[in-house]
Amino acid sequence: MSEELLEEIRCIGCGSIIQTEDKEGLGYTPNSALEKGLETGEVYCQRCFRLRHYNDIQDVQLTDDDFLRLLNGIGQEDALIVNVVDIFDFNGSLIPGLHRFIGNNPVLLVGNKVDILPKSLKRGKLTQWMRERAHEVGLRPEEVILTSAKKPNEMESLLKTIEKYRKGRDVYVVGVTNVGKSTLINAIIKSTAGVQELITTSQFPGTTLDKIEIPLEDGRFLIDTPGIIHNFQMAHYLGKKDLRLVAPTKEIKPKVYQLNAGQTLFLGGLARFDFIQGDRASFVTYVSNDIDIHRTKLEKASEFYQKHAGGLLTPPQLDEVSDFPELVRFEFSVKENTDIVFAGLGWITITTPCVVAGWAPKGVDVIRRKALI
Template sequence: MTENLQCIGCGATIQTEDKEKIGFTPKAALEKGMETGELYCQRCFRLRHYNEIQDASLTDDDFLKLLHEVGESDSLIVNVVDIFDFNGSIITGLHRFVGNNPILLIGNKKDILPKSLKVARLTQWMKERANELGLKPVDVLLTSAKKPENLEEILSSIEHYRNGKDVYVVGVTNVGKSTLINKIIQSRAGLQEIITTSRFPGTTLDKIEIPLDDGHFIIDTPGIIHRHQMAHYLGKKDLKIIAPQKEIKPKVYQLNAEQTLFLDGLARFDFIKGDKQGFICYVANDVTIHRTKLAKADEFYEKHKGGLLTPPRADEREHFPRLVRFEHSIKEKSDIVFAGLGWISVKGPAIVAGWAPEGVDVLVRKSLI
């Protein structure tokens, strides 16, 4: 850690150890910056030279301070979530912090969901789930940050709902928030004049302000780490396996009671009791699904974890958290959701169990499709 050196762009404390944390600067860039007197963190450097915002993550305490700052402002809150991992990317309790500020909810990664899922149905589903969590968004929009065909619609909605105020863009890590903001930057003139501004007083938070024509700003905030996502237990190679890059192809399995599905070595689904029925798996296309008998499932997992059941990889299996069991009685069509990995649609009635690494949520929701 390099103490007492701060980025002149955003005010973050400079550090050279962790690329994922705020203030990261490569050692070579640190030395050059100290020579020239222009010391920028990598995040600010890439914004200034490439008009590209990189996501940065906060601790829980830092994020609470950020939410209080947002709540005390008079602004529009744009909350970006991952449609594929809605429950894992929603900010629990956000409604308690934003005060009277309106919230515009933007669901990202719509391009990876099956095209059979209609936009109107998905938008309504998101609105209902947000309401259940206490959020009352003024509107719900869908996009794909990589190819935002509806970027102008998003910008028009932001302009409409901000009503001459600043805009805070918030979200957990890995939802594509900064990718979306990069597209907004690229779509606007005067890009070379963008500068980063100082951190919130008394903290090591940084924010990046994108100037609007009327003197107000779109303010990008670092992402919060959501600790119940599968992604936090995997390396970068395995993240590429579980994070869908293109449209998901649902996989259907006809199961009898007392049969089990393994989603690689990352999660497990037990069909405990009920009539023979089809179960539809919605996971990234690179995730391999293995079927076995429930009675032999424990033995199967111990034998093949890190081999046939990869990820986790063989050299990581000893450090990978144990799988924890969540049993559910399903009476109507529902999804068993493995946070950050995907879901299995259950027609029911049935008694099932979902297993996930300790610390990762498995929950039941009203069927999305």
């Protein structure tokens, strides 16, 4: 089939324009697969086909500029913007300067993956905290919503809120990579049209390659956009196996550690927490249940890491240790109930005055915030 005839055919998984010439390029599919897809009305690029059937992720070469250029055009539209963030990695999933890209369009801030947070976390407290953080970066959401793509009743509630604010306009769904944006849209499609897994989803960054338009009943569109890549997200330093360990899929079970000053906790081999100064105290860790936590003496912690990274301390895996960024130290003097947050990994809650340090891969943030729980 000639390339001219393919111009308007897009992969229904990721939105890329289908092409049959360049095996390494976006939207490639073999001629035989294209013909079969045209017969069934479901055309997928080879990358999405392999992702759907074999969970095989293929790297995509797109620049941050490509994503930003697409986002920039939204400001010229009259639309409702639904900004999806990962509650578990809120700071890592904010889009810097989003308010500058979207013009005067109204925004809903949607915190996804609420199902993995401990039930002890009160929703009202979390939504208020999210609103305050959004205001700090210049975003003024009409409403802050907590949701889970896994729960149909949550999807119904989200749809009602979207309908309330869109007022006959298109809806653009935006977010950084890995916040569960496409999974959320699949859940919306399933609840409105009974169509399952139309958009390609995976745990891995960069699945949606171009905007995908899903028709709404009134002739307008729900538009899924590519995730903007944040190079300081923990996900960008992890292999496929490790991503499955780090990204929680079930409710997190907090673990409590009684520590004396001069002790260290390792969160796998991805992060480190030092208790430098203070009275014996309890520290509560909130990370994926699949991450092993190890305690050691602070004075021997660096030596312990050098010896056990990729072995006792995983992730990263042994064959990835040589490429894994060095851990960088952030020190904090704590005077009130505080969370020390390791972006994309989780947090440790402190309830007594002390001096601590958090270590994370170079480029990944360690920040403090007022304790959420």
